[in-house]
Amino acid sequence: MSKSSIDRRKIARNLREVIDPELGVNIVDLGLVYNILCDDGRVVVEFTATTPGCPMRRFLQQQVEEKLAAIEEIDEYEARLVWEPEWNVDMIKKDVEFFAYPPPQQRA
Amino acid sequence: MNSNIKVPTYILVSLLFVAAVGLLTGLYSGLVRLGFLPETNHAISPLAHGPLMINGFLGTLIGLERAAALDKKWAFVGPVFMAASTGFLLTGLQVLGEWSLILGSVGLTVVMAFLYYLQPKMYHLIMALGAGSLLVGNLFYVFNYPIYMLVGWWAAFPVLTIFGERLELNRIMRPPKQAQQIFVGLILGWIIALGITHFDRVIGWSTASLLLIIIAGWLVQYDVARRTIKSVEWTRYSAVCLLTGYGWLILAGLFGLWYGFPTAGPLYDGLLHMIFVGFVFSMIFAHASVIIPSLSGKIIPWHRYFYLPLLLLHGFLAIRILGDLLLLPMVRKVGSHGNVLAIILFLVGVLYQLMSRSLKKKPEPPKVEKSPA
Numbered sequence: 447m448s449k450s451s452i453d454r455r456k457i458a459r460n461l462r463e464v465i466d467p468e469l470g471v472n473i474v475d476l477g478l479v480y481n482i483l484c485d486d487g488r489v490v491v492e493f494t495a496t497t498p499g500c501p502m503r504r505f506l507q508q509q510v511e512e513k514l515a516a517i518e519e520i521d522e523y524e525a526r527l528v529w530e531p532e533w534n535v536d537m538i539k540k541d542v543e544f545f546a547y548p549p550p551q552q553r554a
Numbered sequence: 555m556n557s558n559i560k561v562p563t564y565i566l567v568s569l570l571f572v573a574a575v576g577l578l579t580g581l582y583s584g585l586v587r588l589g590f591l592p593e594t595n596h597a598i599s600p601l602a603h604g605p606l607m608i609n610g611f612l613g614t615l616i617g618l619e620r621a622a623a624l625d626k627k628w629a630f631v632g633p634v635f636m637a638a639s640t641g642f643l644l645t646g647l648q649v650l651g652e653w654s655l656i657l658g659s660v661g662l663t664v665v666m667a668f669l670y671y672l673q674p675k676m677y678h679l680i681m682a683l684g685a686g687s688l689l690v691g692n693l694f695y696v697f698n699y700p701i702y703m704l705v706g707w708w709a710a711f712p713v714l715t716i717f718g719e720r721l722e723l724n725r726i727m728r729p730p731k732q733a734q735q736i737f738v739g740l741i742l743g744w745i746i747a748l749g750i751t752h753f754d755r756v757i758g759w760s761t762a763s764l765l766l767i768i769i770a771g772w773l774v775q776y777d778v779a780r781r782t783i784k785s786v787e788w789t790r791y792s793a794v795c796l797l798t799g800y801g802w803l804i805l806a807g808l809f810g811l812w813y814g815f816p817t818a819g820p821l822y823d824g825l826l827h828m829i830f831v832g833f834v835f836s837m838i839f840a841h842a843s844v845i846i847p848s849l850s851g852k853i854i855p856w857h858r859y860f861y862l863p864l865l866l867l868h869g870f871l872a873i874r875i876l877g878d879l880l881l882l883p884m885v886r887k888v889g890s891h892g893n894v895l896a897i898i899l900f901l902v903g904v905l906y907q908l909m910s911r912s913l914k915k916k917p918e919p920p921k922v923e924k925s926p927a
Contacts, residue, residue, distance in 0.1 A: 467853070468723060468844050470789060497722055499669045499678065501619045501848035504559055508851050532673065535725050544726060544778070545785045 452484045452519050460513040461491065468502060470545035477537030478506070480528060487521035489514060494533045503527065560625050566849045569618050569630075572637035574901070576610025579644055581894045588890055602643050604701055607830070608708045609655050610640035613688060615845070616715055617662045622849055624665065632661030652696040659689040676738045677722035683745060684714030702817040705826060706748045706762075712834045717741055717769065719841075720777055720796075729776045737776075740769050755815050763810030770803035787856040788843040791864070795840030798868055802832025820886065824878030831871050831893055839864055839900060846904065855907045863903065866896035 461479055462472040473479055473493065481492035491510055495503040507525050514523035579598055582590075584607070587600035617633035635658030642651030666682035691707030721737060729737075744765040751758030774780070774797065783793035806828035816822040838845075839860070847853050874889025876882075 467788075467847060469726060470785070495623075496725075497669075497675075497678075498672045499620055499623045499666075499681070499722075501623050501844060503623050503848075504563075504625065505847045505851060507559055529672070535728060538726070545782050545789050 452487070452489060452517070454482050454484060456517060457482050457484075457489060457491070457514070460517060461510065464506060464509040464513060466496075466502060466506065471538070471542055473506060473510070475539040475542045477539065478533065480531075487519070489517075489520050489523045490526055491524070492526050492528045494528055496533055498529065561622070561627060561630065563849075563851055565630070566618060566622055569614060569633050569637055570849050572640060573611055573614035573618065573633075576606050576614055576637070576640040577897070577901075579640065580606030580611055581897060585891065585894060588887055590891075598644060604705070604708065605643055605651070605655065605695065606640060608688070608711065609636050609658065609692070610643065612712050612834070613655075613658055613662065614640070616712070617658065617665070618849060619845060620662070620665050620669065624669070629661075629665045629668075632658050632665055634658075635661055652692075655692045656689070656696060659685065659692045663689050675722075676734070677718040679718075680721065680738070680741055681715050681718035683741075684711050684718065687711050687714060687745070687748075700817070702815075702822065703752070706751055706759075706815075709826070709829050710745065710748060712837070713829065714741065714745075716834075716837050717773075720773060724776055724778055727776055727778050727781075733772070733776060737769070737772050740765050740772065744769065751815060759810055759815035763807040765807075766810070767804050767807035770800045770807065773800050773803075788854075791856075791860055792840040792843065794861075795836045795864060798864075799833045799836030799840065802828050802836065802868075802871075806832065820878035820881055820883075823886070824875045827871065827874060827890075827893075831867065831874075835867060835893075835897065836864075839867070842900075842904060846908070850908075852908055852911070854904055855911050857903065857907060859903050860900065863896045863900035866892055866899065870896060 458474055458479075461482075462474045464473045465471065466473060466476055466478070469476065476496075478495065479491060479493045481490070483490040483492070491514065493506070493510060495506065507527060510525040511523070514520055514525065580603055583598045583600055583603040586596045586598060587603050590596075613636035614633050617636050618630075621629035621633055635654045639651050639654035639658055642648075642654055663682065663685040666678070666685040670678040670682050687707045687710035691704045691711070694704035694707065695701075717737075721734070744762055747758050747762035747765060749758070750761065777796060777800070779793035779796040781793075782789050783797065784790070785793070806825060809825055809828060813821050813825070816825065843854055843856075870889045870892025872889070873892065874886050877884070877886030877889055
């Protein structure tokens with residue numbers, strides 16, 4: 447695959463594997479991923495946390511970086527935490543089922 | 555690839571380790587207080603129990619959690635001083651220890667106020683008031699006020715922090731706006747009642763106890779735990795911890811309405827430990843599966859073993875309270891030693907699960923082909 451044609455759907459699929467352990471929902475369905483920017487082998491994922499004091503912020507950042515690193519086509523990546531716009535519960539995907547997702551430790 | 559994370563994980567893990575030292579020495583000091591090995595000349599003063607548990611353990615842990623979330627170096631002033639206070643108090647450097655408590659709680663209050671500045675929401679305000687309560691309690695402590703006068707402020711620190719966290723998390727349950735406003739009003743009323751105890755202990759604590767019951771009732775009604783108790787593994791376990799913790803809060807409220815706010819003795823012991831062990835430690839057990847990954851990046855693999863320490867925590871606390879109420883020191887002793895055992899068994903479980911996972915994940919060494927002789 448050409449490095450300029452990174453599949454954003456593949457990135458989104460990988461990011462769906464990042465589960466917020468407090469809510470048992472992946473970060474894409476929670477509405478925490480704001481942007482996936484791709485440019486010639488470089489990917490920037492802009493994401494947020496439910497609150498600036500969210501204790502899971504570091505964990506989520508590490509998980510996002512791991513998922514991006516796992517994609518072969520990506521040369522360079524950045525998991526960029528942003529606070530604008532402010533996250534709210536209306537950003538959660540409609541009808542999402544909380545805590546229905548297998549806990550992360552089951553899948554490890 | 556460089557991560558955007560500014561403060562390395564090993565710093566967090568080191569501070570987490572010092573928090574654990576605060577916990578273990580605080581527990582030991584509590585046992586000394588209860589007459590553990592009376593013939594021995596103990597290195598840790600029984601008077602250090604409160605400061606070690608509230609500041610050395612909870613102050614470091616909660617401060618660390620917030621600082622890690624902000625990922626700003628200055629935010630670590632709070633937990634670093636809290637951790638230092640453990641070292642100073644254990645080595646008998648009382649004055650330095652007291653200064654560390656004050657600086658640590660100022661640091662924590664600034665962090666919480668900064669979070670409120672970043673996102674001026676009620677849950678951040680409640681958590682900031684919790685940090686402020688710790689500072690108030692510590693100021694009373696360094697000015698040598700008796701512990702029974704300041705312990706309410708020490709209790710307010712973890713209690714308000716948890717109330718704020720639950721209000722924040724329970725946004726997903728979309729509680730009616732009016733219900734949220736009532737919750738915040740009840741909490742502000744509770745803080746005012748705590749202040750009133752300095753002028754009229756009976757009226758202040760009776761009001762605080764009544765409000766505590768209503769706040770716990772609100773949490774039972776609106777907390778996500780009522781749903782997640784039907785889930786599995788850590789999620790279900792957390793829900794059990796949360797709901798039983800709220801139960802202890804209701805009992806502490808009823809206890810306070812009946813017996814008031816004693817200044818010493820078994821009833822004082824009973825009331826404090828219903829809040830600190832029944833509620834606060836239940837919450838720590840509930841949140842461990844989130845706190846540990848948030849600081850170390852490592853998920854704790856689930857095992858149903860974790861129900862054992864939880865059962866022991868609640869069971870032995872009930873025994874302890876019974877001993878306090880019936881004025882049976884031996885029963886109280888059994889209960890309190892059992893509580894220490896429960897907490898240690900929980901810690902051992904967490905460490906074992908973390909270590910067994912990292913051992914399982916270690917890659918096999920590459921096979922070296924022997925060259926022909």
